[in-house]
Amino acid sequence: MPELPEVETIRRSLRPVVTHHAITAVQVHDKKIVKGDQHTFVRSLIGKKFLDIDRVGKLLMFVLPGERYLLAHLKMTGQLVYAHGKKVIAGGHSMPGDPALSLNHVRAEIQFADGGKLSFNDMRRFGYLRLVDKKEKENIAAEFGIEPLAKGFTPEAFRDIFRGRKTTVKALLLNQKLITGIGNIYVDEICFAAKIRPMRLAARATRAEIMRLYHAAEAVMKHAIAERGTTFNTYVDGHGKGGNFVKHLKVYGRGGEPCVICHRALKKIRVAARGTVFCPYCQK
DNA sequence: CCTTGTGTTCTCCG
DNA sequence: CCGGAGAACACAAG
Numbered sequence: 001m002p003e004l005p006e007v008e009t010i011r012r013s014l015r016p017v018v019t020h021h022a023i024t025a026v027q028v029h030d031k032k033i034v035k036g037d038q039h040t041f042v043r044s045l046i047g048k049k050f051l052d053i054d055r056v057g058k059l060l061m062f063v064l065p066g067e068r069y070l071l072a073h074l075k076m077t078g079q080l081v082y083a084h085g086k087k088v089i090a091g092g093h094s095m096p097g098d099p100a101l102s103l104n105h106v107r108a109e110i111q112f113a114d115g116g117k118l119s120f121n122d123m124r125r126f127g128y129l130r131l132v133d134k135k136e137k138e139n140i141a142a143e144f145g146i147e148p149l150a151k152g153f154t155p156e157a158f159r160d161i162f163r164g165r166k167t168t169v170k171a172l173l174l175n176q177k178l179i180t181g182i183g184n185i186y187v188d189e190i191c192f193a194a195k196i197r198p199m200r201l202a203a204r205a206t207r208a209e210i211m212r213l214y215h216a217a218e219a220v221m222k223h224a225i226a227e228r229g230t231t232f233n234t235y236v237d238g239h240g241k242g243g244n245f246v247k248h249l250k251v252y253g254r255g256g257e258p259c260v261i262c263h264r265a266l267k268k269i270r271v272a273a274r275g276t277v278f279c280p281y282c283q284k
Numbered sequence: 285c286c287t288t289g290t291g292t293t294c295t296c297c298g
Numbered sequence: 299c300c301g302g303a304g305a306a307c308a309c310a311a312g
Contacts, residue, residue: 001288058289075289076310105311124310126289167304175304176290184288233287273306274288287312294306 002074004148004181005224006235006243007058010080013238014118017082018062019050021112030107033122035130044131045070045110056141057180067134077102077234078120078127085115102234123234145178148221158214162202169205169213170198171272182217184274185230185252190216192251197283199271223248251277 002010026042028034034041050070054061060080062070072080079102102121108129110118120129132140145161146152161178173179173187182190191198193216196209205213229235229243232253236242250260255268259279268277 003289073289076287122310123312124288126310165303171304174289275286288310290309292306292308294304296304297302298300 001076001183001185001232002078002229002235003058003183003186004221005186005227005245006229006237007055007060007074007181008225009229009237009243010074011053011055011060011238014080014082015053017084017116017238018110018112018118019052021114021116022047022049023110024113025109025111027109027111028107029109030125032125033107033120033128035128041129041131044068057144057147057176058183059140059144061137064131069132069134069137071128071130071132071137071140072120073127074122075124075126075128077105077124078122079234079236079240080238081119081121081236081240082238083117083119144176144180147180148182148217149225153218155211155214158217159207159210162205162210165202167202168198168271169196169200169202170274170276172202173213173217174272174274179217181221185232185249186220186224187274188251188277189249190220191278192283193220195283197280198276198278199269251279253277 023045026045028038028042031038048064050062050064052063054063060072064070102123105121105123106119107122108120146157161172165172169191170187173182173190188198190213194212196213224230224245227243227245227248228237230245231242232246251266254266255277256265259266259282262279262281264281266277267280268275270276
């Protein structure tokens with residue numbers, strides 16, 4: 001379940017290896033994951049080079065010449081994995097302890113002139129690849145809210161989001177149009193760090209509580225990126241390696257286990273139609 | 285049955 | 299009745 005830290009880790013791991021090499025071939029094994037006409041898709045990529053990789057929230061944007069962009073969204077189980085020649089950097093049969101690559105679910109492949117290959121794997125086929133022009137890219141980017149790591153993420157901007165919201169803190173933090181990049185793992189971790197119950201109504205949060213959520217969001221995202229993301233099920237970086245943040249998870253996936261602070265049992269409920277773990281004692 | 289990111293559809297409220 | 303907000307559903311596969 002790649003969220004902002006995972007997608008950012010993928011971006012950083014792929015950027016040095018997939019940019020500035022001509023694309024020599026593109027295979028689409030499952031046309032469902034390519035938005036629009038797949039033949040146009042393939043024709044538009046061959047002969048081009050990726051100039052850079054950008055990211056907005058959980059959406060990757062491979063920059064192409066002529067102000068065109070390849071958008072890649074991994075949704076739940078998508079993987080973008082780079083390999084080079086026979087030496088599979090992405091670890092086909094991976095090292096012990098490494099996460100599984102979805103090798104039976106390769107949906108598309110992009111070959112480069114230097115012998116590199118980028119595979120888009122997606123077991124559940126929620127993810128997609130889509131080619132867009134500058135206008136479409138800007139329209140899409142405009143739909144996203146503020147980034148917990150961007151300059152625009154100020155206490156004032158964060159507080160404005162809460163004003164008058166008739167929804168829960170959790171639903172608000174998960175809403176990509178308000179704040180981008182937080183998913184179900186980090187939203188519970190952020191609420192725990194801020195000592196706020198996820199089911200609290202956003203409009204009822206005090207100024208001090210909102211500030212605790214603000215600092216928690218920034219801190220958790222930075223820490224998770226520093227640890228190269230969380231590998232819980234299928235997430236791998238651009239080289240097929242898992243992230244290390246799982247050892248720092250305090251609530252996600254720990255329902256019924258003892259709270260790391262008070263040692264009472266963590267509770268699991270449903271909030272915003274998502275599995276939600278929190279400490280009934282530490283979080284108010 | 286459970287798991288979740290997001291686009292779409294439904295429902296409610298003022 | 300309209301618009302907006304938010305909730306609910308759909309999707310996918312193991």
